[in-house]
Amino acid sequence: MSASRDSSIDVLIHPVGELATPYVDSGSAHGKQMGELRRVKDAAVAIRAGAIVAAGPAQSVLAEFRPTDNTVLVDATGKLVTPGLVDPHTHLIFAGNRANEFIMRCQGKKYLEIAAAGGGIVASMKATRSASLPELVRLGKSRLKNMLHTGTTTCEVKTGYGLDLESELRMLEAVVQLSALQPVELVPTFMPAHAVPPECDRATYVDQIITTMLPQVARQYLADSEGRLRDLFNDVFCDQGYFTVDETRRILEAGAKLGLKPKVHADEFANLGATSLAVELKAASADHLLNVSDAEIALLAQSDTVAVLLPGTSFFLNLSEHAPARKLIDSGAAVALGSDFNPGSCHIFSLPLIWGLSCMHLRMTPEEALTALTINAAYAVGRGDRLGQIRPGFQADIVIFAVGQLEEIPYNLGWNPVSMTLKRGEIVAEN
Numbered sequence: 001m002s003a004s005r006d007s008s009i010d011v012l013i014h015p016v017g018e019l020a021t022p023y024v025d026s027g028s029a030h031g032k033q034m035g036e037l038r039r040v041k042d043a044a045v046a047i048r049a050g051a052i053v054a055a056g057p058a059q060s061v062l063a064e065f066r067p068t069d070n071t072v073l074v075d076a077t078g079k080l081v082t083p084g085l086v087d088p089h090t091h092l093i094f095a096g097n098r099a100n101e102f103i104m105r106c107q108g109k110k111y112l113e114i115a116a117a118g119g120g121i122v123a124s125m126k127a128t129r130s131a132s133l134p135e136l137v138r139l140g141k142s143r144l145k146n147m148l149h150t151g152t153t154t155c156e157v158k159t160g161y162g163l164d165l166e167s168e169l170r171m172l173e174a175v176v177q178l179s180a181l182q183p184v185e186l187v188p189t190f191m192p193a194h195a196v197p198p199e200c201d202r203a204t205y206v207d208q209i210i211t212t213m214l215p216q217v218a219r220q221y222l223a224d225s226e227g228r229l230r231d232l233f234n235d236v237f238c239d240q241g242y243f244t245v246d247e248t249r250r251i252l253e254a255g256a257k258l259g260l261k262p263k264v265h266a267d268e269f270a271n272l273g274a275t276s277l278a279v280e281l282k283a284a285s286a287d288h289l290l291n292v293s294d295a296e297i298a299l300l301a302q303s304d305t306v307a308v309l310l311p312g313t314s315f316f317l318n319l320s321e322h323a324p325a326r327k328l329i330d331s332g333a334a335v336a337l338g339s340d341f342n343p344g345s346c347h348i349f350s351l352p353l354i355w356g357l358s359c360m361h362l363r364m365t366p367e368e369a370l371t372a373l374t375i376n377a378a379y380a381v382g383r384g385d386r387l388g389q390i391r392p393g394f395q396a397d398i399v400i401f402a403v404g405q406l407e408e409i410p411y412n413l414g415w416n417p418v419s420m421t422l423k424r425g426e427i428v429a430e431n
């Protein structure tokens with residue numbers, strides 16, 4: 001019997017109240033497609049060797065795949081089953097905290113004012129520079145455990161609190177070690193261009209990134225003989241008070257020549273033209289987009305650059321304006337959602353909470369939000385070919401929600417609706 005006709009399975013999820021998944025043959029889900037889920041009541045999902053082999057109406061799955069004595073049976077009676085959630089934008093690794101800044105903002109201070117007065121990214125840089133590698137790994141591991149319990153199965157992680165070669169490499173090394181230490185799949189992003197460190201002027205720092213840091217990271221991480229990092233992104237905070245469009249272009253082009261794929265923090269506080277640059281450079285994603293222009297929305301709609309929206313950040317910063325998700329989706333862009341988990345502008349990691357905020361503040365539908373947190377987020381981190389859908393051939397990353405209908409996930413705002421998380425077919429969290 002050939003392997004493809006093998007009817008043995010390692011895991012069977014059955015009964016399933018409802019299966020809900022994006023279902024797109026190739027590429028990310030753009031515009032209207034975002035709301036078009038495959039929804040199957042009384043479903044089953046069959047898993048072998050960490051991959052999905054069948055998913056759909058229970059009758060048809062069970063006709064082909066029967067559990068044996070060795071099959072793990074997962075009962076999702078009355079529950080909702082979706083693909084594992086993908087968080088395409090986090091600053092997971094940092095030491096210390098900035099609770100003081102949160103309270104200052106509650107009392108009316110602005111993020112950029114606090115940063116200009118010595119708080120912000122540089123405050124976290126100081127704490128992170130003085131933390132050892134084992135300490136960064138310990139902090140990251142406990143955060144990732146919490147994420148697994150709220151359904152995150154893949155997580156992008158940026159550097160950017162080191163801001164010198166040695167400390168940025170230590171942050172990247174923490175991501176590599178964490179990949180081997182716990183189940184959440186990590187996508188590393190090198191981001192020395194998160195802020196200018198206080199010991200440097202900006203021109204010198206940009207030159208240092210281009211001539212020293214990027215080449216060193218490429219030597220150490222892209223050409224690793226054990227293939228430890230299969231891909232590496234390069235992100236720049238292109239915004240008022242941070243890096244200009246010209247600097248961003250130079251950093252991203254230098255990285256691309258070495259094999260690092262561009263991403264851009266764009267239009268969070270001001271529109272400098274960062275989204276146009278992201279599309280021009282074929283960036284995997286342009287993130288934040290609170291101040292994106294209509295012309296740039298049209299550019300995004302025609303491109304493969306995913307618009308990553310971060311409603312937790314506008315909420316946590318207590319802003320009255322949010323990213324124009326409706327305009328983006330109605331114009332045909334591919335929108336993803338992320339947490340932006342970080343010590344300053346968004347200390348929120350829960351993607352079910354982000355889901356709720358996306359419905360409230362971005363006016364997304366629950367269906368669009370699921371697409372944004374799965375297939376489109378997977379494309380934003382370059383892994384859409386195997387993550388973000390429940391369909392044969394895809395990795396068996398699955399979340400079982402203790403709710404009967406999709407709408408209850410955003411509605412349960414602030415509760416954790418996750419019942420169980422599976423990564424590559426293994427149960428990795430149960431609530």
Ligand code: NIG
Nearest residue numbers: 121237265340342343344345
């Ligand atoms: O995405 N925008 C840049 N980086 C973070 C803020 C990081 C911080 O304040 O520490 C963000 O909002």
Ligand code: FE
Nearest residue numbers: 089091265340
């Ligand atoms: Fe960010």
